[in-house]
Amino acid sequence: MRKLERNLYLVPIVLIGMAVVAGSLILTGLAQWRGSEAGAWRLPVSACCAAGAVGVILLGWYFLKLSWEITSIAGFLRKDKSSLIEPGGCKALSELREAINGRFSGNSSYITELEKQIGDLQIKIQLLRRQKKNTEAIIYSIHDSVIVVDESEKLLMANEAAGELFGFDFKDSQYKSIVELINNNENGFAEFLSHCRKSKARATRREIEFTQNNEPKTFDCIVSCVYDETEDKKKQVCGVVAVLHDITREKEISQMKNDFVSHVSHELKTPLASIAAYSEMLCDGEANDEETRKEFYSVIQTQATRLNRLIEDILNTSRIESGLIKVEKKNVSLAILIEETLQMIKSYAEEKDIKITGPKSKDMIVFGQVYVDKDMISQVIVNLLSNAVKYTPSGGSVKIETDVDELKGLVRVSVTDTGVGIPEDEVGRVFDKFYRVGKNKSQAKGTGLGLNLVKQIVEKVHGGRVFATSRVGEGSTFGFELPLATEVVESGV
């Protein structure tokens, strides 16, 4: 039983008990007082005592009833918070009952309304959480670095790429100062963000350089202002979003293309310059005798051939890359091909006083055939031999060797020189398009296309493999492997 009920029921019980005891005592007293001198006072006193006892009993009873009503109301209020209190027997409490019911009715609808609002808010909160999750998922999935900063220079959101670039935990850095987070801020990136926000420009674009993993990298950075609407419908900047796209590779490619255009222009214009100059001299009669004129004609002719070959190289490289080149394969004797090529290079080698040797007779392929495009493989061998001669100082040597591996079904051709050599970290790149070894650029001219053409022809067109080894100051070996022809047919060579 609760304390309220206990206290309320105790009072009337005590009162009734007291009344019974008092009544008993009075009757007992009166009985003793009967035969005495009281006489006439006995009746009224007895009546008063009886009335008093009854009154107390009635009071106790009423109090009991009241207690019951109050505890009933209390119990009702505890159990059922939504229903109204039912009318009871005690009229004195009816006003209280009405007041409580009145308050209840008002509260009930208020509570219902509140509960409805709470429900709506909970739904909205769930929707917002889901939207936030979706937004985060979108930003985290972006490969570029993304940073969102608020108007007080605090980080709101960032993705993994941004965390890696700037060196912070992208999930654990919310609301931290962006200046503190960017640990390589020597290029003023944080100030740039601040400037963009203050300028209120819709979007600002700039190329920025950072160091990542000890490597310089270039990024195309676009900073966009985030706008919020104030109460008076005015737009104000509440933050910025920065997206950084790594353009290091694009810049390298662009630079390589620029270098290539520069080189190609030089290579094309050089023979053209000779052709133009000698032609003008002939036209102006500067060649005084027949011998000089013949010399001039010869120069024009060789330079025109040179120009044509260069243009062909450039075009062939492009065609092979795009798969448009016409290939005419047939069974060819590699030994004869090598011998023909050696004759072409011989005069160039002699000019530079370089000894050039071909395969030993025992190494020559007598019966082994390769199924290739003769002109293309001839071009490959010419390129390798001319490179070897180009990068070998006077007095050096170049040799070309062949080796058949019947077990693997392939033939290996290698060109070894005693030239300047190539640094270890650059050997792997020599077959790249436009690539020229740094320190060797001053040694001899070139477009950076020759070895790339070799690679394209051997690997892409013939399914072979190119290789290169080198030591700086000692020389290099360049070569290729081709599959042996599967059946021997009459060679057209």
Next chain:
Amino acid sequence: MAEKKVLVVDDEIHIVHVVAIKLRNNGFTVITAENGAQAFERACEDKPDIIVTDCQMPVMTGIELIEKLRKNEDTKEIPVIMLTARSFAIEQEQKEKLQISECLSKPFSPKELLRSIEDILYDKAIAN
């Protein structure tokens, strides 16, 4: 007028040859070199009146040659004509800094080259 001496520098032997013929036919003494390093040695030895040099050469480029000439007391005043096949011209700022008298793009006209040489030597003679 004393015969003027021209140093012609180019790694393309045919260019050197045709320019030498043109200049010799017009009364110049011609000395040649096939790269910048060789050209600098010849310039110090023979003290040419003017130098005609290519831009892109092995061992030492035309730009590097001119920079070296300008640092040397004996050669710093020698006027230089640069022949270039580069896709873009040498910037004016660099031209002034290196005191390059003239830049001619390849393919060039031997007649035009001769005219430029004569004009530069004439201006130099007037200045002196």
